[in-house]
Amino acid sequence: MRWSELEGQRVVILGTGREGVAIAEHLLGSGVKSLSAADERDGDSATAWRGRFGAAVPLLIAPTAATLRRKRIQVAIASPGIPPHSALRRATEQAKLRRTTATDLWLGDNAARTTAVTGSKGKSTTAALVRAISVAHGVGCELGGNIGIPLLGLPEAERYAAELSSYQCSSVTTSPDVVVLTALFPEHLDWHGSEEQYYADKLNLIAHGPRRVLANGEDPRLVAALERFHPDAEIEWVGSTGSHWTVSGRAGAREILRDGARFVDASTLPLVGRHNLRNAALALAAVEAAGTELDPQAALDALAGFRPLEHRLERVADPSGLVFIDDSLSTSPFAAIAALEALDTRDLVLIVGGQDRGVDYAPLADYLQQHPVAAVIGLPDSGPRILKTLAPTGILTVPVDGMDAAIRTARKVIDDGVVLLSPAAPSYGRYRDYADRAADFRRAISASASA
Numbered sequence: 001m002r003w004s005e006l007e008g009q010r011v012v013i014l015g016t017g018r019e020g021v022a023i024a025e026h027l028l029g030s031g032v033k034s035l036s037a038a039d040e041r042d043g044d045s046a047t048a049w050r051g052r053f054g055a056a057v058p059l060l061i062a063p064t065a066a067t068l069r070r071k072r073i074q075v076a077i078a079s080p081g082i083p084p085h086s087a088l089r090r091a092t093e094q095a096k097l098r099r100t101t102a103t104d105l106w107l108g109d110n111a112a113r114t115t116a117v118t119g120s121k122g123k124s125t126t127a128a129l130v131r132a133i134s135v136a137h138g139v140g141c142e143l144g145g146n147i148g149i150p151l152l153g154l155p156e157a158e159r160y161a162a163e164l165s166s167y168q169c170s171s172v173t174t175s176p177d178v179v180v181l182t183a184l185f186p187e188h189l190d191w192h193g194s195e196e197q198y199y200a201d202k203l204n205l206i207a208h209g210p211r212r213v214l215a216n217g218e219d220p221r222l223v224a225a226l227e228r229f230h231p232d233a234e235i236e237w238v239g240s241t242g243s244h245w246t247v248s249g250r251a252g253a254r255e256i257l258r259d260g261a262r263f264v265d266a267s268t269l270p271l272v273g274r275h276n277l278r279n280a281a282l283a284l285a286a287v288e289a290a291g292t293e294l295d296p297q298a299a300l301d302a303l304a305g306f307r308p309l310e311h312r313l314e315r316v317a318d319p320s321g322l323v324f325i326d327d328s329l330s331t332s333p334f335a336a337i338a339a340l341e342a343l344d345t346r347d348l349v350l351i352v353g354g355q356d357r358g359v360d361y362a363p364l365a366d367y368l369q370q371h372p373v374a375a376v377i378g379l380p381d382s383g384p385r386i387l388k389t390l391a392p393t394g395i396l397t398v399p400v401d402g403m404d405a406a407i408r409t410a411r412k413v414i415d416d417g418v419v420l421l422s423p424a425a426p427s428y429g430r431y432r433d434y435a436d437r438a439a440d441f442r443r444a445i446s447a448s449a450s451a
Helices: 018-027 044-056 065-070 087-094 102-113 123-136 166-170 195-206 220-229 274-289 296-304 333-343 362-370 383-393 403-413 434-449
Strands: 010-014 034-039 059-061 075-078 098-101 114-118 141-145 159-163 178-181 212-216 236-238 245-247 255-258 261-265 314-316 322-326 348-352 375-378 396-399 417-421
Touching: 010 018, 010 087, 018 034, 018 044, 018 102, 034 044, 044 059, 065 087, 075 087, 087 098, 098 102, 102 114, 102 159, 114 123, 114 195, 114 274, 123 141, 123 159, 123 178, 123 274, 123 296, 166 195, 178 195, 178 274, 195 220, 212 220, 212 274, 236 274, 245 274, 255 274, 261 296, 274 333, 314 434, 322 434, 333 348, 333 362, 333 417, 348 383, 348 403, 362 383, 375 383, 375 403, 383 396, 396 403, 403 417, 403 434, 417 434
Parallel strands: 010 034, 010 075, 034 059, 075 098, 114 159, 114 178, 141 159, 178 212, 212 236, 322 417, 348 375, 348 417, 375 396
Antiparallel strands: 245 255, 255 261, 314 322
16 A cells, blocks of 8 residues: 555544654645544553644544444554554454555555565664665665654655564565565564464565565574465575575684675674674675675675664673673563573673563573573563573572662672673563663662662
């Protein structure tokens, strides 16, 4: 569906968050016949909406199908945070509205010049690297999407690097020109309903005619899911043996290879871990796939000058001998495992815990059984359950009631090494979001350093 198809239509926006606001601002003054919004509850977001838009975009709270029909609404545009099983979505289905999303509408107009990156881990960094490498080669490229910059707000550009969440991927009917798949493991099951549906929704991004698809060939889950859901898709693997683009397998080496020969020495890449080296290779492959002739020096300059994104294995300053690492964006056991693999040390205290979604932490226990650390500290709400799962490893586990206690405990356990906040759980309930959790981590470090 394209934006032009909304002309003369009565449109309702589902959700009043950041993307809902962006949709409203985009459509105000356009050719739609009427514009309204809907949310499931009358909370802070709804209050902010009324203050921002007033009568220009009236707000409906928990509308039924009958309400939508009575108002003669024809099209519903859902924000990413509104799950398929929500009452709002069901009401639009029962009212037989045409249903779409801002991502799909945007792709309808911009797919041919878009490189979209998705995956359970690494999508933000890879998308940002695509932009950095493109710009270093003189290509005007804008970055947006799930990274916190709504696609609707992006200026006109030669190319777009779009980071897309599983929510956004689930509803697209137009695939981007180039698709990059970084990794796959179970996430957001409360939204998608099951692990299989999560994989299907994520991989829907390649179901509608992309020109090129690049995927991490070192991720067995991703390889298996692509074979299961898209057995006929033409996939260009990155990282696996024999691929056009690979990363060095030699111990201590940080090289990205093209056709088996070193393309760049990535030792200056300010990103920790093999997974980030592979993300850089995916980004190089994506820029090349978009039609840019790569220059090794320009690529090296882009990688060396890349600024790591916040809350992704980000070092936090501290006057003691300890190294504190903020990986607050980690919301699953697999993300925590990736962080541990990247840091690769036994002299480490891991801080876990957050919103409890009932996730199975056995994979984290299995990893720590083979790669033990000094201690694991558990924050509410899921911390105690995670620590119980880790009990068979024999690693010291300490439940605490908050971030201050976590940092104090970590300082007592080790005086030289790494303290890693990689919660393996969402932040909601105790914090506004992962950035708020990271801010509390930094505050607690500072407070304990001066204590």
